Amino acid sequence: MIRQLAKYSLIILMATFPSWSAFAQLSPGPLTESHSELEGMANCTQCHDIGKKVPDAKCLSCHEEIQSLMTADRGYHASDDVISGECIDCHSEHHGRKFDMVRFDTENFDHDLTGYELLGQHGRIDCRDCHKPDFIADTDIRMRKKTWLGMDTECLACHVDYHQETLGQDCASCHDFEAFRPAPLFDHDETEYTLEGQHTDVECISCHAIETRNGKEFQIFKGLSFGDCVSCHDDPHWNLPGKCRTCHDVNGFEVFMGKSLFNHELTAFSLKDSHSSLDCFECHSQGLEASSIFRDLKGILETDCMSCHDDVHEGKFGLDCARCHNTISFMDLNADIDFDHSLTDYNLEGLHANVECKSCHKSSFTDPIDFSYCRNCHEDYHNGQFVQSDGQIQDCGECHSVYEDFTFTSYGLDDHAQSAFPLEGAHVATPCFACHLDEASEEWNFRHIGQHCVDCHEDIHEGYISDEYYPDRDCLHCHNSDSWATVSFDHDLTDWPLEDKHADLDCRSCHIEEKGELFIQRFSNLNTECYSCHENVHGDQFEEDGVTDCKRCHSTAGWEPENFDHSITRFPLEGKHAELECQACHKTRVNNKTVFKIERFECIDCHS
Numbered sequence: 001m002i003r004q005l006a007k008y009s010l011i012i013l014m015a016t017f018p019s020w021s022a023f024a025q026l027s028p029g030p031l032t033e034s035h036s037e038l039e040g041m042a043n044c045t046q047c048h049d050i051g052k053k054v055p056d057a058k059c060l061s062c063h064e065e066i067q068s069l070m071t072a073d074r075g076y077h078a079s080d081d082v083i084s085g086e087c088i089d090c091h092s093e094h095h096g097r098k099f100d101m102v103r104f105d106t107e108n109f110d111h112d113l114t115g116y117e118l119l120g121q122h123g124r125i126d127c128r129d130c131h132k133p134d135f136i137a138d139t140d141i142r143m144r145k146k147t148w149l150g151m152d153t154e155c156l157a158c159h160v161d162y163h164q165e166t167l168g169q170d171c172a173s174c175h176d177f178e179a180f181r182p183a184p185l186f187d188h189d190e191t192e193y194t195l196e197g198q199h200t201d202v203e204c205i206s207c208h209a210i211e212t213r214n215g216k217e218f219q220i221f222k223g224l225s226f227g228d229c230v231s232c233h234d235d236p237h238w239n240l241p242g243k244c245r246t247c248h249d250v251n252g253f254e255v256f257m258g259k260s261l262f263n264h265e266l267t268a269f270s271l272k273d274s275h276s277s278l279d280c281f282e283c284h285s286q287g288l289e290a291s292s293i294f295r296d297l298k299g300i301l302e303t304d305c306m307s308c309h310d311d312v313h314e315g316k317f318g319l320d321c322a323r324c325h326n327t328i329s330f331m332d333l334n335a336d337i338d339f340d341h342s343l344t345d346y347n348l349e350g351l352h353a354n355v356e357c358k359s360c361h362k363s364s365f366t367d368p369i370d371f372s373y374c375r376n377c378h379e380d381y382h383n384g385q386f387v388q389s390d391g392q393i394q395d396c397g398e399c400h401s402v403y404e405d406f407t408f409t410s411y412g413l414d415d416h417a418q419s420a421f422p423l424e425g426a427h428v429a430t431p432c433f434a435c436h437l438d439e440a441s442e443e444w445n446f447r448h449i450g451q452h453c454v455d456c457h458e459d460i461h462e463g464y465i466s467d468e469y470y471p472d473r474d475c476l477h478c479h480n481s482d483s484w485a486t487v488s489f490d491h492d493l494t495d496w497p498l499e500d501k502h503a504d505l506d507c508r509s510c511h512i513e514e515k516g517e518l519f520i521q522r523f524s525n526l527n528t529e530c531y532s533c534h535e536n537v538h539g540d541q542f543e544e545d546g547v548t549d550c551k552r553c554h555s556t557a558g559w560e561p562e563n564f565d566h567s568i569t570r571f572p573l574e575g576k577h578a579e580l581e582c583q584a585c586h587k588t589r590v591n592n593k594t595v596f597k598i599e600r601f602e603c604i605d606c607h608s
Helices: 002-016 033-038 041-046 056-062 064-071 197-201 273-277 350-354 413-417 425-429 432-436 507-511 575-579
Strands: 210-213 216-219 252-256 512-515 518-521
Touching: 056 064, 507 512
Parallel strands: none
Antiparallel strands: 210 216, 512 518
16 A cells, blocks of 8 residues: 555656656666666666556567567467456566566466466476476577477477488377377378388387487488388298299298299299189199298209100100190190001091091090091991991991091992992983982982982883883883983884885974973874874875875985876876976966866966
8 A cells, every 4th residue: 555655656656756866766666677777767668658557569669579469469478368458467667676577377377378288298298398498499588597498399399309300390190298118199001101011010119220420319201212022021031032922921921922922033933824823822832931932843944845744645645735735724626636556556637637626536645546437537428338248348448538528439330330320421420419419308318219210210111112112111122321311212113114204203302292391202103194293295285084094295315206197187297297396287376275186287377
């Protein structure tokens, strides 16, 4: 109360007596040591406004570091709870040189108001463990005693960089505020090497060694080689080709995946076709030590099949398996197989040389084949037709050859001449299929197909020619095998011997009549009168009793009427008349027929 009154009295005096130099000093008390240079009545206005309290502006005009923090909205003085007050509310003066103007309850101080929340161990350590000159970067602030200013929120502002600038400055990306180890915020998946399988259970120190660098303990986290497992693990296989992970898995060294991942091309033995689908241990011994495994077949060439496979041919065909076989399958032979069949008991010749091996070798290629007869391999196309009377079978090779297609036969005319039906005449030029191929069944027959003409040819005369002239329906009584049109029938055997011009006629002239597609045969009961075959060009001029007898004038030697005797007519030919052609006198025609009976034959009837 006394101090308050003194304050008001000082204000009255200041208003009454503007010149302070006229009065003795009326200060309420000595200034603190930090403001001691402002002691004296002449310096009061450095902090005070006349008649007013100490304004914040005068405080901040000197304490620029506080002003800059407030302007930047940073630090304790910029917090809502503090900025609403005045500087003098917390920092009063005139309490003596030893008075601590920056005093507060460190036990109950709310550090959140500074903008930096104390978490973990930060909330449990003493304030001066952090707020000390060693951690203040600004030289002017660092020189102040007991200051709380000048602190940076970055970890490395207070803590030593254990990683020696190898991992950046964002410590909080890995560490929290409880302890430096472990680093619970670190995520190995965000690195270039994700931990998988058993690697997730390995202690960091197992991979990240601790050493001394720059005189300090240092753990290596960056620059480690992890291109292959041998970067960290010993190589028990002594530099087998390929990377470890092509065969092994991070879930355990004993987990083997080489069958699907290992690139065998890295070795001197390329796996192709069926070899590529084999399990590794179908070729390699599984029970070997790690240093020896997969080396048991080293040096074996791809062509050295006998190193792994048995020789099923028992050395008969040499050791170069690739001449015939390939890696697709033992039974899949090369298209351009180079096997020398002459090494066997059966040399391939002719068309046999182009036959697929499996066509003959149905099972194993080493199984014996009876090749003494063609029928042992080939089906009897003729279905037993050539089984001889004594039971012996004629083999195919007697007619066929491996050098020609099966349709070719060596059975020729000489052979056919020894058969029951020797080929003669036109039969010689007849193709085999004309007689031996049944077009309906498309089967060939060589036995019991007949030996008589009517067995193969249609008997067009059946029912037309009497058995008297056609015994046993044997065509050869008239025809021969040279030409069907050639007929050698003896017409004298009939009641009508052929004479003169009739003997020169083709049989068809008298016995066959064709009417369009109709084919009419006449051999029996034929009329022997001339008019039955020839046209009666004279009409009824020479009829006697209704019949014209051509033979009275004509003969079979020709059409000329050599039997006609003009002297017995009513006009015998005499003199010059005997030299005339018939047409000279017989000119008149009636119904396109020449008139031979002349009623008037006086000279004047013919001559003008």
